[in-house]
Amino acid sequence: MPAIFTARDLPALRKAAYPYLKKKRVKHVQGCEKEAYAIALKYGADPIQASVAAILHDITKALDLSNQLILCSRYGIICDDIEKNSASLLHSKTGACRARELFDIDQTVFDAIWWHTTGRPDMSLMEKVIYLADYIEPTRDFEGIEKLRTAVYQDIDSAMALGLKMSMEDVEQRGFPLHRNTADAFEYYKEYLN
Ligand SMILES: [Fe+2]
Numbered sequence: 397m398p399a400i401f402t403a404r405d406l407p408a409l410r411k412a413a414y415p416y417l418k419k420k421r422v423k424h425v426q427g428c429e430k431e432a433y434a435i436a437l438k439y440g441a442d443p444i445q446a447s448v449a450a451i452l453h454d455i456t457k458a459l460d461l462s463n464q465l466i467l468c469s470r471y472g473i474i475c476d477d478i479e480k481n482s483a484s485l486l487h488s489k490t491g492a493c494r495a496r497e498l499f500d501i502d503q504t505v506f507d508a509i510w511w512h513t514t515g516r517p518d519m520s521l522m523e524k525v526i527y528l529a530d531y532i533e534p535t536r537d538f539e540g541i542e543k544l545r546t547a548v549y550q551d552i553d554s555a556m557a558l559g560l561k562m563s564m565e566d567v568e569q570r571g572f573p574l575h576r577n578t579a580d581a582f583e584y585y586k587e588y589l590n
């Protein structure tokens with residue numbers, strides 16, 4: 397049975413998780429936890445499980461590509477060609493597996509971590525909470541963020557559409573290959589765009 401976390405477990409969880417992060421990422425994870433709690437409350441997701449997912453979502457982000465690939469083979473994660481060359485894409489999958497191994501998270505939290513970078517079509521509420529909290533937490537600053545922040549607290553699906561669109565534009569601008577899951581997710585959510 398996976399661990400059931402309560403509010404009382406969160407301080408110990410933070411203490412155990414933060415050492416896996418680069419120092420500069422701690423503030424992001426703290427911001428993400430706050431935001432995930434608030435979004436979860438707004439939409440009726442469990443705010444404690446959202447906090448757990450946020451605390452753990454970037455637990456393998458500090459690892460470079462070769463270490464990401466080592467974790468992939470250890471956990472049996474099958475990578476496609478784009479993922480094989482992207483530590484940034486892999487950290488969500490390796491992070492979910494590592495978090496389960498270390499902290500015995502349940503499937504809802506696991507999936508929220510697993511999908512937090514690309515998104516996917518028809519996401520669970522917890523997956524949307526973490527995807528968006530990661531995107532708009534208070535330390536984030538980029539063009540259009542205020543519009544996205546407003547959307548998140550108005551309509552979670554139109555926020556997903558907007559977030560995915562912005563993410564696709566960002567990937568294109570940086571000259572990275574677009575992962576299919578993101579394109580498929582946008583296809584799914586674009587009808588909510590307003
Ligand atoms: Fe991440």
Ligand SMILES: [Fe+2]
Pocket residue numbers: 424428453454530
């Ligand atoms: Fe993150």
